[in-house]
Amino acid sequence: MISIKLKLLKPLHLAASHTVAPMASTLDYIPGTAVRGALAQKYLDQPGQAEDQDFKNWFLADEVRFSPLLPLGTSQKYASACEPLPLTAFKCKLYPGFKTRDAGNHGVRDMLFEFIRGHGRLPDDRCESQGCESHLIPADGFYAPDGGLIEIRKHLETRTAIDSQTETAAQQQLFSLEVLEEEQVFGGSIELASIEQEQLFTQKLMREGLELRLGAARTRGLGLAQIIQVSTIASLPASQKTLAARLTAFSEYAINDQQIECDKRLCFVLTLVSDCVIRDEFLRFGGTITPQVLGRYVHPALANASLLGAFTRTRMVDGWNAAQKNPRPTEIAICAGSVFAFGIDAAAPELAAYLQYLERDGLGERTQEGYGRLVIDHEFHKQEGQR
Ligand SMILES: [Zn+2]
Structure with a gap:
């Protein structure tokens, strides 16, 4: 790389x-x-x-x-x-920044698990810093994984x-x-x-x-x-064994510590870090990532997963074809930062085998141009989540 x-x-x-x-x-x-x-x-x-x-x-x-x-x-x-901030990230309206890194108890809070627990509704919550009580607003934008916004x-x-x-x-x-x-x-x-x-x-x-x-x-x-x-730099995809261990740890955290409702054996989360273009069998653009999409693009067994929650936004993608000096047809992309949580009846090594190359190869169309990059079980949701 x-x-x-x-x-x-x-x-x-x-x-x-x-x-x-x-x-x-x-x-x-x-x-x-x-x-x-x-x-x-x-x-x-x-x-x-x-x-x-x-x-x-x-x-x-x-x-x-x-x-x-x-x-x-x-x-x-x-x-x-x-990295783009996940759409599940919210921040104190008065004091942006990161709770875990900056002083005070204001700052970015990931609400993925609260959202799943609330069956798709966000809790009407305020900043938990003492005496602040400001509204939480979406924390749009970008952050440095080893720094701030x-x-x-x-x-x-x-x-x-x-x-x-x-x-x-x-x-x-x-x-x-x-x-x-x-x-x-x-x-x-x-x-x-x-x-x-x-x-x-x-x-x-x-x-x-x-x-x-x-x-x-x-x-x-x-x-x-x-x-x-x-x-x-040399970049190797995570081994199946490492991925299986990561899938197990994250799923246990989501189901046991965060108490999300999941009647399947494992829960896993996909977080887009670039825009993603999905088309169905009739070539129509998709606005969300469903188990059927995963079944078609990644592995047929993933079609049996169930969607636990989706935080998603779409945008129009226009482009210019330099060779033909013509605009490219408008496409619809699912925005970077969108988050999808799934439950599946599979053992961790099995799921790891299905997902092994997904982070390297990307999901959907136009992956050569950087579309469809994602992270499986992103640590952000654990680190910045409310316990
Ligand atoms: Zn605050």
């Missing part, structure tokens, strides 16, 4: 959708699609370069995974890793539209673009079929110092970024 960090040299606008509006908002992270597109373009821009075997190995092979690049902070001080800096840039006939500034047509501010660092990973391919890729193309053009309005000086850190 190649771990990369990238710094914005200029503000960046990543259109959240094709919708034309006076104010266009930006995504908070850089999708894998954008990273892959920018690197592929860089490769083809080299003199005499064509879509050769290297190009196929690095950008098109089935095993290729370009993860989204997530915000890490500014270049003066940035986190080593970042990550702040994203954005601002609005007002521009004049360009007249498509004359290619000069159009009269009385101002619009605003929301942009991610420069000097922010984003990090993620790229996986190729083998460590040899990854070494070749970092020698020939993905070097520190490489400048890339990302996002929209590139001709207007936006979207210039620089790779500031590249490292190749």
Whole structure:
């Protein structure tokens, strides 16, 4: 796996959708699609370069995974890793931050188990810090697993539209673009079929110092970024035995300590850490992950699981096909941070065998572009949950 960090040299606008509006908002992270597109373009821009075997190995092979690049902070001080907060995370309205790490008893609280116990209803609870009693609000955004919440800096840039006939500034047509501010660092990973391919890729193309053009309005000086850190690390999927032990421990915690209602032998939880695109047998997009979805994409036996609870949100995904110079059809994705809890009548080693490659391979469609990344039985739900 190649771990990369990238710094914005200029503000960046990543259109959240094709919708034309006076104010266009930006995504908070850089999708894998954008990273892959920018690197592929860089490769083809080299003199005499064509879509050769290297190009196929690095950008098109089935095993290729370009993860989204997530915000890490500014270049003066940035986190080593970042994850989206699960949608089950809530925080004190007055004092954000983490309870376990920051002073006081305010802060982020994971409500997954409370939600399952309440049969899909959230308790109308307040911050439990003495004398605070503030409302709890969804803790949207990103956090560093070894630190606190990550702040994203954005601002609005007002521009004049360009007249498509004359290619000069159009009269009385101002619009605003929301942009991610420069000097922010984003990090993620790229996986190729083998460590040899990854070494070749970092020698020939993905070097520190490489400048890339990302996002929209590139001709207007936006979207210039620089790779500031590249490292190749060996990554092995967890062994079936380790996964089985993790599944047992988490399930016992959920059923015994958290007292969730589960009439099956095991309970397991899937937490999306990137957006996920699911289609059914009629190619319709799905807005949630059901046992049937797991049965179709992961292992047929998982279709017998039962859904204990789902915390989910969807968004439209628009894109641009650079080769055809055309917009891509709109798709629907289940948002990163969505959480799904299941019960299943299976022994832990059996379940571990079904789920063994899920974290590595991802779930659903477009996994090469970083969609469908998830964590099985995420520790966050235990660490930040209410006991
Ligand atoms: Zn509070």
